[in-house]
Structures are given as C-alpha cells and as structure tokens.
C-alpha cells in the first residue's frame with residue numbers, strides 16, 4: 001500500500017521542525033514541493049532550506065510542481081473548489097506515476113495541516129476518486145498562532161475563556177459572537193481597523209519565525225495606524241506579507257465570573 005505523509009513544517013523558522021517531522025521527511029521516497037507558479041518565492045525557499053538542512057535520505061526523489069492558480073472570476077467558493085480539484089490532480093498523478101506500490105510520498109505543509117490549510121481536504125478528494133489506494137499519516141507542526149504567542153510571550157486564552165480563530169474577511173463583517181478574544185489570520189483587508197473598542201488590546205506579528213519578524217502590541221485604538229503603516233512599508237520592502245494577530249477586549253463581569 002502506498003503511504004502519504006502530510007508533514008507540518010512550522011510557520012517560518014526551519015527550527016520549528018519537530019523531531020517527528022524530520023523523521024517523517026526522511027521516511028519519504030518522494031517529496032512533492034510547490035516551488036513554482038502562485039507559491040510565493042519565500043515559502044518555496046523555506047521548504048528548500050528545510051530539505052537542505054534536514055533531509056539525510058540520499059535516495060529521496062524531490063518533485064517540484066507549479067501551484068495551480070486560483071481563478072478570480074465567479075464565486076469565491078467555486079474558485080476554491082476548482083483550485084482544490086487542480087491540486088488533487090497533481091497529488092493523484094504523482095502517487096500513480098512517481099510513487100511505487102510500497103513507497104511513501106511526503107507533502108510539506110506550512111504550519112500545521114489542521115489550521116486554515118486545505119491539504120487534508122484535497123487528499124480526501126484524491127481518496128474519494130478511488131483511482132489510487134493509499135494510507136495517510138499526519139505529522140503536526142508549529143502553527144503561526146503558536147509562533148505569535150511565543151514571540152509576544154503571551155498565553156492564547158484567558159483563564160477559562162474561549163478564543164475564536166477567524167479570518168480577516170469574517171472579522172470585517174463584525175465581531176464574533178460568544179467571545180472577547182479573536183485570533184485573526186488570512187487578513188488581506190486590515191480588519192483590525194473595523195474593531196471599535198477603546199479598551200481592546202492587540203498583539204500583532206508579521207513574518208513570524210523569520211529573520212524579518214516584526215512585532216507590535218498595545219491598545220488597538222492607539223497603534224492601529226502604526227500597524228497599517230508598518231504593514232504597508234514591510235510589504236513594499238519584501239514584496240509580500242503574512243501577518244497574524246490577537247485582539248482581546250475586556251471581558252464582561254459575568255464572563256469573568258463564569259470562568
């Protein structure tokens with residue numbers, strides 16, 4: 001039976017690679033690495049560096065592939081579905097044509113595969129199509145959420161209180177119900193600017209774990225403009241940006257009592 005290893009590689013620092021992830025990397029007969037096309041050069045370089053540093057299996061075959069481009073026309077959902085189908089076709093072709101019956105294919109996933117990543121869903125498309133049989137094993141990785149909290153030296157949650165992990169797009173539509181703590185990822189719209197609460201605090205981080213890491217924290221109302229300016233300047237300088245942040249609003253007395 002073929003095997004598919006879905007390996008979490010951490011969120012930017014090669015040293016996020018766990019011992020389990022390094023061992024999994026070296027169990028792979030074939031590694032499928034997105035290095036061309038839509039994939040940002042930095043993400044491709046980070047994967048390449050991980051292989052250079054940790055891959056000790058000389059027999060491992062590395063296959064590069066161009067990440068299919070996501071269609072911008074039509075609905076967001078249709079665009080994502082088509083995009084996933086195109087990536088599923090790459091995985092399937094690789095399993096069928098490049099990976100022997102008893103061999104192992106490794107996929108390197110940014111951060112952890114369980115967090116805002118579709119690799120596991122795409123793998124299920126390949127399985128459901130039924131044209132190639134394989135077993136899947138998932139290796140957890142350090143997420144950008146962990147990297148953010150570690151760099152700021154903060155705990156993600158307050159005692160007994162929930163945290164909502166959400167996207168910039170959702171936050172821009174309104175504060176999430178049932179929580180006073182929101183961890184925001186995938187924010188292309190600077191949704192933190194839509195939160196109107198003079199008491200809210202923010203812990204913001206960009207390029208976490210990389211040599212370009214930037215951290216800002218304080219009262220949201222006081223530093224929102226600084227974050228916007230820093231974000232714009234960094235984006236211009238590096239040509240891309242990835243940022244994540246936690247916004248914490250004061251809990252109501254009943255929430256604190258319940259906790």
Ligand SMILES: C[S@@+](CC[C@H](N)C(=O)[O-])C[C@H]1O[C@@H](n2cnc3c(N)ncnc32)[C@H](O)[C@@H]1O
Pocket residue numbers: 011012110111112113114115116117142143144145147184185186187205206207208209210242243244
């Ligand atoms: C498609 S999601 C992938 C998340 C990933 N699976 C994880 O575990 O962190 C991409 C988003 O993760 C966040 N992110 C990932 N790496 C980051 C980093 N090094 N610094 C800041 N944010 C990061 C950003 O919000 C980015 O828009």
